[in-house]
Structure formats: C-alpha cells, structure tokens
Amino acid sequence: MAKEERRVLIETEKEDLLRKHHNCYICDESLDGYSREEIQFDHIYAYADGYPQELSNFAPVHASKDERKLNCHGAKSRKSPIEYREEVRIKKQLKTVQGLSDVCPSAIQSTNVISPDFKSITFNGVQLPLYNQRLGLKDNYYFFHEVETKYIENDNEIQLRPLEPKILPLVFNLKNSIQLLPSLARIDPVSKTVKLFDGQHKAVAQIVGNNRERIPCIVFVNPDVNALRVTVYEAHTDFVQQRYKKSHIDSKLADIYGQKIEAFRRKIGNPNAPYSEADILRGESVPTIRNFLLSSIIKEVNIVTDIIRLYAAESRTDQKEHPILWQSIERFIAKFCNLNAIEEVSGNELNYRSDEIDNLVFILTLIEEYAINSKWSPDNPSSKAHKMCRTFFYRTAFNNWLNTIEEAIRFSMEQMRGAKIYGALCYQKEYPPEVRKRVSGIVQRLFDHPLWVQESIQDEIAKTNQDSVVTGIFKREGLDYIYLTKL
Ligand SMILES: [Zn+2]
Structure with missing residues (x-):
C-alpha cells in the first residue's frame, strides 16, 4: 500500500486554524506575541500512527527559537501533541496540589441508613451490602462503593501526610493500568461526610489524571478513629510488606x-x-x-x-x-x-x-x-x-x-x-x-x-x-x- 504523502498546510488553512485556536494546543497559553515563524502546525494525533490528515487534526503550537519564549513543539520531542498536552496539563495541575484536600476541598454531606438486620446500608440512596469485621465483642461495619468525589474529603485526623513525589509517575501509571486496591474511607458521624484516610495518592491520581468523578472505596461506618489511626500507622511501618527480591x-x-x-x-x-x-x-x-x-x-x-x-x-x-x-x-x-x-x-x-x-x-x-x-x-x-x-x-x-x-x-x-x-x-x-x-x-x-x-x-x-x-x-x-x- 502506497503511503499517503504527509500533508503540508497552505497559508489559508493555517489562517483558518489560527482563527479557531487562540492558544497553543499543547500548553493552552496564548499565541499572542508569537510571529508566524514561531508557530508550528502539528498533527494532534500522530500521523505516523495512521491518523487522518484532515485539517481538524492540526493545531498551532508554540515553536519559538527565542529562549525567553515557549517552544512546546520542540519540548514534546517524539510524543504526539495530544499525549504531551496531557502531560503538561497534569504536571501543571499537580504543582497546585499538595494533597487530596486541594482536589476535594469540602465534601457535601452523605446520608446513610443501616437496615434493621445490619446486612445492608442505604448510602446516598443506593442500597449496598454491609459487611462486618467483628473483633471480640465489637462490630466494625463497612461497605464497598465507588463514591462520587463530591462526597469525599481528606481525613485530617488520620491522613496527615502530604502527597509524595511518587504521585507523578502514579498518575501516568494509572492512565494505562488498572487500579488494584480501593482507597479507604470512613463516614464521620459529626460532619456526615466521607473522609478518605488511606490511598490518597490513588484517589488524586484518578481525579487529576483520569478525570474520574467516582473513586473506588472501602468505607467504614462510624469507626473508632483512635484505633483506626494506630492501625493505619502500623500498616505503614511495622507491617510494610517486604520489598520484592x-x-x-x-x-x-x-x-x-x-x-x-x-x-x-x-x-x-x-x-x-x-x-x-x-x-x-x-x-x-x-x-x-x-x-x-x-x-x-x-x-x-x-x-x-x-x-x-x-x-x-x-x-x-x-x-x-x-x-x-x-x-x-x-x-x-x-x-x-x-x-x-x-x-x-x-x-x-x-x-x-x-x-x-x-x-x-x-x-x-x-x-x-x-x-x-x-x-x-x-x-x-x-x-x-x-x-x-x-x-x-x-x-x-x-x-x-x-x-x-x-x-x-x-x-x-x-x-x-x-x-x-x-x-x-x-x-x-x-x-x-x-x-x-x-x-x-x-x-x-x-x-x-x-x-x-x-x-x-x-x-x-x-x-x-x-x-x-x-x-x-x-x-x-x-x-x-x-x-x-x-x-
Ligand atoms: Zn505552548
């Protein structure tokens, strides 16, 4: 099969694109102040990967050789613009995020009603099976759900740590890999909100990287916060699994x-x-x-x-x-x-x-x-x-x-x-x-x-x-x- 020639845009087509896009397709900053020599018209989806060459698959990007100006075209190297744009967006957003509290600043209240036989819970109108980890004489109820992020906030009583630098690779990892374990959360009896106390990195990665509006969670119902704090602390210290050999x-x-x-x-x-x-x-x-x-x-x-x-x-x-x-x-x-x-x-x-x-x-x-x-x-x-x-x-x-x-x-x-x-x-x-x-x-x-x-x-x-x-x-x-x- 003969390969299609790489499309070269003519001047009027470039002008069309500049009327449509006022900002650089990659970094979303303005193209004002950039001369025509400092703007490159890139394929959004890589031509080399077989994507079509319609005009709609082109967009202007910064390509200045002046060191004081942006050169997004040069910076993307061999990545496709759409891939690199996502990388730029994520890195930019993560700069403003120190923890889950920055992406989920204040949760709205949840409602929950436990059934008389303690076998199910109606959480925000959805009936879900309820489980119990009974320890001695004490019941510890919990359920599993994909909780809408608007109901979630950081648990400032248990989860005290800020995000670590591993968040960036994790964001990119979870764009292509399945999330194996849910985050852990609890329903707070006073604020009536879902407080996420473990698995903060995964949650932020899903929200920032994949724009997820629901987070898979195990939610404990009104647990003993002090006991939970000790358990979480021990899980991260004494019981850390051995590194792979x-x-x-x-x-x-x-x-x-x-x-x-x-x-x-x-x-x-x-x-x-x-x-x-x-x-x-x-x-x-x-x-x-x-x-x-x-x-x-x-x-x-x-x-x-x-x-x-x-x-x-x-x-x-x-x-x-x-x-x-x-x-x-x-x-x-x-x-x-x-x-x-x-x-x-x-x-x-x-x-x-x-x-x-x-x-x-x-x-x-x-x-x-x-x-x-x-x-x-x-x-x-x-x-x-x-x-x-x-x-x-x-x-x-x-x-x-x-x-x-x-x-x-x-x-x-x-x-x-x-x-x-x-x-x-x-x-x-x-x-x-x-x-x-x-x-x-x-x-x-x-x-x-x-x-x-x-x-x-x-x-x-x-x-x-x-x-x-x-x-x-x-x-x-x-x-x-x-x-x-x-x-
Ligand atoms: Zn740019």
Missing part, C-alpha cells in the same frame, strides 16, 4: 517476556513460529529491553546450571551465606552478553542466543571451579580459603576483575582469530576447544594470582567501597590482562 523480579520479567513471545506466536497462528527480539520488544525503552533480555538470560542459565541458585546473594547480609552479589551477576551478564534486541529471528544461524548461554555457562562454571569450589565454606568462616573467596566477590574487587578478565579474554580471542572482535564476548558461535582452553587458563590465573592470599590486601579490599582503590591494588600487584594472557 531481585531474583523474583528477574524471574517475573522473564515470564512476561516469555508471554510476549507466546502472544506474538498466537497472533501469527503458529506456536513454533520464529521470532525476532526486535519484533517482540518494539516500542519498549532501551532500559526495559535490557531488563527483559538480562532476566531471560538468567532464566536460561538456571536451566543449565545451579551456580546462580547456589551462590547468588539477594542482599549484603545474605552475602555471608552466598558469595556473589545479585548485582554482580547482573553486571557480569551485562558485560559478557548482548543486551540489545536483535533482528535475526530465532533459529537463524546468525542468531547466537543459544550459543551465548553455552559460552556464558562455560565461563561461570570456570569461576565456580577456580574461585568457589573447595574455598567457599560458610560453616568455617575463619578459614583462609573462605576469607580469600569472600575477597574475590567483594563488590569493588569483582568490578575490577570483571573488567580485567573481559579484556584478557577479548585480547586472546582476537589473537587467535587474527581479527578484531566487536560486541559481547559470549554472543558468539559456541567457543571451539582451543578458545575454551585459553579462557580456562585466564580464569585460573586470575584466581591464582598471589595478591589474593595476602591478608593485608584482603583487609584493604574489605575496607574500601571504592572501585578505584582496588584498581590501584591490581596495578601495584601486577594483575592486568597481560598477566592473565601469558601462556
């Missing part, structure tokens, strides 16, 4: 990536259809693509070897039991693997993803053999071998030898191949035996270097948190890629 996040990401591939294949109607990462991940940001690929590489590695499960630490404290920090594993993969989405479809001989896993596992197994096996013994933490092993995997030491070993392997492979090697060292055809032999020698020399056994150096490394200090030690002790590649 890095390994869980990585495995979740790998699952999502797997589902994307499945969805792609379903669309084509062939469960084994070859796919390219570039197709699957089109439209995702560079960091997102890296995270997807990194997590799927970890998943693949875990199918072949136990090394990550056995030796990866989820946190600094966990490093007492497991030598390798999770961030070090990720760094290792980022260094040796290709974290760009590749165009070659799966199964193509120029797609090296499965060779990459083989090569990576090969190097990881060497590290296990020379740095961990018969050295790491958390049951005997004062042993010399254990201390040395711990030194290998201090973050600063690791970051340094990771660079050195990569340099050494690249140098050797280039020597053997007689040609420069571009890109990630594992993203290559499966290493032939002679390369494996060289790599094995390099890893062995690294962990056999005399610096590691010296207790004074172990202490130096243990004390620092700066990579550059260990860089200095390596230099002083002669541990570099030349040393590692000596035959």
Whole structure:
C-alpha cells in the first residue's frame, strides 16, 4: 500500500486554524506575541500512527527559537501533541496540589441508613451490602462503593501526610493500568461526610489524571478513629510488606517476556513460529529491553546450571551465606552478553542466543571451579580459603576483575582469530576447544594470582567501597590482562 504523502498546510488553512485556536494546543497559553515563524502546525494525533490528515487534526503550537519564549513543539520531542498536552496539563495541575484536600476541598454531606438486620446500608440512596469485621465483642461495619468525589474529603485526623513525589509517575501509571486496591474511607458521624484516610495518592491520581468523578472505596461506618489511626500507622511501618527480591523480579520479567513471545506466536497462528527480539520488544525503552533480555538470560542459565541458585546473594547480609552479589551477576551478564534486541529471528544461524548461554555457562562454571569450589565454606568462616573467596566477590574487587578478565579474554580471542572482535564476548558461535582452553587458563590465573592470599590486601579490599582503590591494588600487584594472557 502506497503511503499517503504527509500533508503540508497552505497559508489559508493555517489562517483558518489560527482563527479557531487562540492558544497553543499543547500548553493552552496564548499565541499572542508569537510571529508566524514561531508557530508550528502539528498533527494532534500522530500521523505516523495512521491518523487522518484532515485539517481538524492540526493545531498551532508554540515553536519559538527565542529562549525567553515557549517552544512546546520542540519540548514534546517524539510524543504526539495530544499525549504531551496531557502531560503538561497534569504536571501543571499537580504543582497546585499538595494533597487530596486541594482536589476535594469540602465534601457535601452523605446520608446513610443501616437496615434493621445490619446486612445492608442505604448510602446516598443506593442500597449496598454491609459487611462486618467483628473483633471480640465489637462490630466494625463497612461497605464497598465507588463514591462520587463530591462526597469525599481528606481525613485530617488520620491522613496527615502530604502527597509524595511518587504521585507523578502514579498518575501516568494509572492512565494505562488498572487500579488494584480501593482507597479507604470512613463516614464521620459529626460532619456526615466521607473522609478518605488511606490511598490518597490513588484517589488524586484518578481525579487529576483520569478525570474520574467516582473513586473506588472501602468505607467504614462510624469507626473508632483512635484505633483506626494506630492501625493505619502500623500498616505503614511495622507491617510494610517486604520489598520484592531481585531474583523474583528477574524471574517475573522473564515470564512476561516469555508471554510476549507466546502472544506474538498466537497472533501469527503458529506456536513454533520464529521470532525476532526486535519484533517482540518494539516500542519498549532501551532500559526495559535490557531488563527483559538480562532476566531471560538468567532464566536460561538456571536451566543449565545451579551456580546462580547456589551462590547468588539477594542482599549484603545474605552475602555471608552466598558469595556473589545479585548485582554482580547482573553486571557480569551485562558485560559478557548482548543486551540489545536483535533482528535475526530465532533459529537463524546468525542468531547466537543459544550459543551465548553455552559460552556464558562455560565461563561461570570456570569461576565456580577456580574461585568457589573447595574455598567457599560458610560453616568455617575463619578459614583462609573462605576469607580469600569472600575477597574475590567483594563488590569493588569483582568490578575490577570483571573488567580485567573481559579484556584478557577479548585480547586472546582476537589473537587467535587474527581479527578484531566487536560486541559481547559470549554472543558468539559456541567457543571451539582451543578458545575454551585459553579462557580456562585466564580464569585460573586470575584466581591464582598471589595478591589474593595476602591478608593485608584482603583487609584493604574489605575496607574500601571504592572501585578505584582496588584498581590501584591490581596495578601495584601486577594483575592486568597481560598477566592473565601469558601462556
Ligand atoms: Zn505552548
């Protein structure tokens, strides 16, 4: 299908638009004082996304090159005007909002009547089921409803905190994602209003971002405010759920990536259809693509070897039991693997993803053999071998030898191949035996270097948190890629 030419407006059409729009379509500020050269006529809905090119899909926007004037056209970058206009509107509105009390300044009174059997409540004329969380002898009635914002106000007795900066990303998140949990509110017996005491961020995000006139709420009927205040406080302090473990996040990401591939294949109607990462991940940001690929590489590695499960630490404290920090594993993969989405479809001989896993596992197994096996013994933490092993995997030491070993392997492979090697060292055809032999020698020399056994150096490394200090030690002790590649 031939692509339609991008429409160029003629002068009279531009004049028509300027008669219709007195303000910039993006920021809604006046266009007065802007010459014709300082105004651009943008597609409201992106032409690139296939929207029509009628005159009604064009609007004038500020586009001044004068630094003292507005350049909304330049600022929107690659976003469509309608998308960027929404972003500008939200940011502008949030500047004036410190809390729910700014978007719902004063609620009108609600009416509520509980049925004689306490099974339902008529709230503002709507009959709703009533529930009870009975504690001991005390009843705690509540109901669920989408409450109109005009009935809602902030609960100044329980909800004391202002909005946090996370409100901005939350607003954009809730424009595209479903809200999982309702806000919490109570009916105040004196003011007869619905006071929202938890979930203020969600409520503001829905009102500002999605112009919602109703907010999903769990509403408690005349609860004990003091008890509730304590409960809310504890919920936000003592009972805050543990943050997700890095390994869980990585495995979740790998699952999502797997589902994307499945969805792609379903669309084509062939469960084994070859796919390219570039197709699957089109439209995702560079960091997102890296995270997807990194997590799927970890998943693949875990199918072949136990090394990550056995030796990866989820946190600094966990490093007492497991030598390798999770961030070090990720760094290792980022260094040796290709974290760009590749165009070659799966199964193509120029797609090296499965060779990459083989090569990576090969190097990881060497590290296990020379740095961990018969050295790491958390049951005997004062042993010399254990201390040395711990030194290998201090973050600063690791970051340094990771660079050195990569340099050494690249140098050797280039020597053997007689040609420069571009890109990630594992993203290559499966290493032939002679390369494996060289790599094995390099890893062995690294962990056999005399610096590691010296207790004074172990202490130096243990004390620092700066990579550059260990860089200095390596230099002083002669541990570099030349040393590692000596035959
Ligand atoms: Zn503007």
